[in-house]
Amino acid sequence: MTDTIFALATAAGRAAVAVVRVSGPATLSVVQALTGKPPRARMAGLRTLRHQGVDIDEALVLRFEGPASYTGEDSAEFHVHGGRAVVEALLSALSDLGARLAEPGEFTRRAFENGKLDLAQAEGVGDLIDAETEGQRRQALGQLGGALSQRYDRWRDLLIQSLAMLEAAVDFPDEDLPEEVAERARPALRILNDELDAALADVSRGRRVRDGFRIALVGAPNAGKSTLLNGLVERDAAIVTDTPGTTRDVIEVPLVLGGYKVLVADTAGIRDTADAIEAEGVRRARAWAEEADLRLWVVDGFHVKHTVKLEGTIRGGDWLILNKADIADGSELAGANAHWAGEGLKVVRLSAQSREAVDELRAALAEHVADALSGAEFPAATRLRHAERLTEARAYLARALSDIGLEVELAAEDVRLAARALEKITGRVDPEDVLGRVFSSFCIGK
Structure with missing residues (x-):
């Protein structure tokens, strides 16, 4: 890391203030060249930026000496006016002075490589930048603060303690060691085994916070799905007509609940159809619904008897939305309500055209989503990469437990491999291509 890098750290375009960051061994000389008199480290100073005898801007300049900086290197920030011409002039000057434009995520990668962050914390930085909701913000901030890494480190310590006992049994079989020293590793490994089982059972929660909880509106044509979607998102996201089969594709709309x-x-x-285009839409509907976290089966209250056709299609945890409840036959709705509630489904009676009814449904969905995603513990995995290493x-670990008492050498190797799998999550040992994939997803300037 002999290069000195720079990048615009704030969003591109017209703004009141723009921040340009610099990091690397030539940072001090770059600041000296632009300001004539660099401010003291960790002290903000107002300076006129000048290059080749031409004034660029009046800027607030901050300088940080490594390793007490974000990247662990000497670094600086120029807070300039956010006009495009000002920013372009400063970036051009930095390039003339020998610095180069940073690659996506290169500042954070340098922080990782200089020991300022581990890999899981670095991913938390990226997630915090991308956070759009309060849930995403809390999860990303917790990961940046080390909640995920601390959990993995505790598991790794348990493995190392167990490995010490197993290796003692392998390396010093004739020494005066306690009997069955290898067996003493089993209790800790069983505890860890149970914790990993629980973590894997909860593995989708962190990713659903990041990527979104998926709710599918499914049902027969003209049941009111599109009207209900428009009511939930409070805009005309889907076309609503009386013609069956109007919706031909999956319409995804983001929402915060x-x-x-x-x-x-x-x-x-x-429904069954001979129309090739509609048939493809039905196939996509089934596929999306199969992967959804929650399915809302919307049923036309006028045809509520036909809900019997849902037998074998509905799964535990689905909701049944009895639509048009304001004009449908009350006794038939009550019968359907009792039947499906007895099957363990949550049944909601409403009119998709009623603002009040839809608001009540949205509130119930918000409560359901919060219950599903706000676990008591920080999630053990927030990305697919984490889940793969946990698996x-x-x-x-399972193989090690079966080997203890039979082949202690194999058990010790399996425990060692389990520890390495956890180390890959925090980046203690990780191949170059994995690092490149992680940091390439960052924005330039971070």
Whole structure:
């Protein structure tokens, strides 16, 4: 890391203030060249930026000496007026002075490589920048603060303690060691095994906070799915007509419920059809609904007897929305309500055209989403990469437990491999291509 890098750290375009960051060994000389008199480290100073005898701007300049900086290197920030011409002039001057434009995520990658952050914390930085909801902000801030890393480090320590006992049994079989020293590793490994099982059972929660909780509106044509979607998102996101089969594709609309990101999808009406385009829409509807976290089966109250066709299609946890309840036959709705409630479904009777009814449904959905995503513990995985490594560690651990008492050498190797799988999450040992993939998703200037 001999290069000195620079980048615009604030959003591009016209603004009151723009921040340009610099990091690397030549930072002090760059600041000296532009200001004539660099401010003291960690002290803001108002300076006129000048290059090749031409004034660029009046700027607030801050300088940080490594390792007490974000990247761990000497670094600086120029707070200038946010006009495009000002920013372009400053970036051009920095390039003339020998610095180069940073690659996406390069500032944070340098922080990782200089030991300022581990890999999980670095991913938390990226998630915090991308956070759109309160739930995403809390999760990303917790990950940046080390909540995820601390959990992995505790698991790794348990593995190392167990590994010490197993290796003692392997390396010093004739020494005066306590009997069954290898067996003493089993209790800690069993505890860790149970914790990994629980973490894997909860593995989707962190990713759903990041990517969005998926809610599918499914049902027959003309049941009122599109009208309900428009009511939930409070705008005309889907076309509503009396013609069956109007919705041909999946319409995804983002929404914030209970402080969490939600994707609500209106889907094509599910029915048998000879129309090739509509049939493809039905296939996509089924596929999206299959992967959804919650499915709302919307039923036309005038045809409530036909809900019997849902047998074998509805799964536990689905909701049944009895639509047009304001004009449908009350006794038939009550019968359907009793039947499906007895099957363990949540049944909601409403009119999708009633603002008050839709607001009540939105409030119920917000409560459901918050309950599903706000676990008591910080999630053990917020990305697919984490889940893959947890699964790998769990497999090695299970094999180690079966080997203790039979082949202690193999058990010790499996425990070692389990520890390495956890280390990959925080970046203690991680191949270059994984680092490149993680940091390439960052914006330039971070």
